[in-house]
Amino acid sequence: xxxxxxxxxxxxxxxxxxxxxxxxxxxxxxxxxxxxxxxxxxxxxxxxxxxxxxxxxxxxxxxxxxxxxxxxxxxxxxxxxxxxxxxxxxxxxxxxxxxxxxxxxxxxxxxxxxxxxxxxxxxxxxxxxxxxxxxxxxxxxxxxxxxxxxxxxxxxxxxxxxxxxxxxxxxxxxxxxxxxxxxxxxxxxxxxxxxxxxxxxxxxxxxxxxxxxxxxxxxx
Amino acid sequence: xxxxxxxxxxxxxxxxxxxxxxxxxxxxxxxxxxxxxxxxxxxxxxxxxxxxxxxxxxxxxxxxxxxxxxxxxxxxxxxxxxxxxxxxxxxxxxxxxxxxxxxxxxxxxxxxxxxxxxxxxxxxxxxxxxxxxxxxxxxxxxxxxxxxxxxxxxxxxxxxxxxxxxxxxxxxxxxxxxxxxxxxxxxxxxxxxxxxxxxxxxxxxxxxxxxxxxxxxxxx
Numbered sequence: 307x308x309x310x311x312x313x314x315x316x317x318x319x320x321x322x323x324x325x326x327x328x329x330x331x332x333x334x335x336x337x338x339x340x341x342x343x344x345x346x347x348x349x350x351x352x353x354x355x356x357x358x359x360x361x362x363x364x365x366x367x368x369x370x371x372x373x374x375x376x377x378x379x380x381x382x383x384x385x386x387x388x389x390x391x392x393x394x395x396x397x398x399x400x401x402x403x404x405x406x407x408x409x410x411x412x413x414x415x416x417x418x419x420x421x422x423x424x425x426x427x428x429x430x431x432x433x434x435x436x437x438x439x440x441x442x443x444x445x446x447x448x449x450x451x452x453x454x455x456x457x458x459x460x461x462x463x464x465x466x467x468x469x470x471x472x473x474x475x476x477x478x479x480x481x482x483x484x485x486x487x488x489x490x491x492x493x494x495x496x497x498x499x500x501x502x503x504x505x506x507x508x509x510x511x512x513x514x515x516x517x518x519x520x521x522x523x524x525x526x
Numbered sequence: 527x528x529x530x531x532x533x534x535x536x537x538x539x540x541x542x543x544x545x546x547x548x549x550x551x552x553x554x555x556x557x558x559x560x561x562x563x564x565x566x567x568x569x570x571x572x573x574x575x576x577x578x579x580x581x582x583x584x585x586x587x588x589x590x591x592x593x594x595x596x597x598x599x600x601x602x603x604x605x606x607x608x609x610x611x612x613x614x615x616x617x618x619x620x621x622x623x624x625x626x627x628x629x630x631x632x633x634x635x636x637x638x639x640x641x642x643x644x645x646x647x648x649x650x651x652x653x654x655x656x657x658x659x660x661x662x663x664x665x666x667x668x669x670x671x672x673x674x675x676x677x678x679x680x681x682x683x684x685x686x687x688x689x690x691x692x693x694x695x696x697x698x699x700x701x702x703x704x705x706x707x708x709x710x711x712x713x714x715x716x717x718x719x720x721x722x723x724x725x726x727x728x729x730x731x732x733x734x735x736x737x738x739x740x741x742x743x744x745x746x
Binding site: 315316318321322324325326328329330333349350351352384387388389390391392393395402403405406407409418456457480481482483487488489491493495496498500501502503504505506507508509510511512513514515516517518521 | 535536538541542544545546548549550553569570571572604607608609610611612613615622623625626627629638676677700701702703707708709711713715716718720721722723724725726727728729730731732733734735736737738741
């Protein structure tokens with residue numbers, strides 16, 4: 307695997323920034339733009355431009371010094387970071403949020419496919435979906451093995467979120483997106499979690515707004 | 527405003543980390559724990575413990591050196607960062623995602639209230655909701671002014687997300703949570719945005735998993 311051996315280890319915060327950059331490049335491409343400079347990227351992402359240049363330098367062949375060709379940079383990021391390597395996901399919790407998230411309306415990219423939904427309520431399973439298969443929780447391991455799924459989404463109530471995360475990990479899931487309002491922490495270096503807190507986003511905005519207003523008061 | 531004058535300006539990344547710490551402390555409190563050390567916090571949040579200590583030191587009276595009293599630290603963070611200062615929010619886009627997000631099922635904290643929903647589809651407005659008021663887009667300014675709303679949530683399709691963001695800002699909104707899969711950038715220092723990308727989260731996980739596997743291959 308000569309190609310893999312050449313790859314540098316990219317720090318986690320750089321991976322997160324490059325993933326956001328990818329979305330930005332997708333947007334810019336859709337708007338018909340073809341070139342972008344690191345200063346512009348920095349401004350759009352709210353990150354210093356030298357950080358952006360450093361992040362992009364991990365990708366080797368992507369850097370030009372005279373700006374970046376948008377489609378090219380986008381493809382290099384996807385290829386280098388392995389965005390398309392694990393395309394299959396499953397979701398546990400087929401309530402309202404789980405249903406909305408798995409409905410193909412642009413909330414997840416078409417590159418990814420949520421191929422299986424699990425719930426412990428037989429009524430939800432019976433109702434079915436014509437775009438994905440639904441199973442009871444007892445089929446978790448069987449389906450994850452068969453479909454070789456590496457990514458799991460948690461949309462169960464707070465009280466069972468941690469239990470579900472452990473079950474997913476026991477079944478071989480390596481990446482989890484958690485939408486339940488519990489911070490799930492994982493003490494394994496081979497499993498990754500992204501906690502999405504809607505309430506936390508409110509807190510952050512309220513804090514940023516009040517701090518800005520305090521600054522204005524101080525400045526007067 | 528002596529009290530406000532005493533406050534330090536806290537860097538944005540520290541505000542974001544302290545907001546996540548707040549959620550962790552809420553969880554720990556609910557589990558009946560009373561004390562925590564910075565090393566433990568660091569491990570749970572995946573952040574170096576010296577960064578955590580530095581973040582907490584912005585809050586002045588919170589630091590003890592011998593661990594932190596959970597309820598106390600939680601309350602200090604909320605008070606100091608002004609989490610409760612702006613409690614009212616509105617949402618634009620009363621489709622399926624907008625409806626799920628505003629349903630009181632734990633996806634946003636009870637401290638916050640989404641008091642008004644907007645949509646340009648009269649059918650959605652007519653249907654109504656018994657827990658919040660729905661309005662046509664033409665009422666945006668009137669309602670935001672009357673209710674003194676500072677936070678806006680965007681759950682409209684990709685094609686109109688930027689337009690809606692500008693309308694919200696024109697009506698005096700200072701903080702935006704954007705769920706549409708477009709990166710919205712704002713060139714104003716008095717308005718803050720949080721972009722939530724579900725597809726981006728898939729990308730990040732796929733990248734972290736493939737990098738871990740490459741590292742294992744290199745190590746063999």
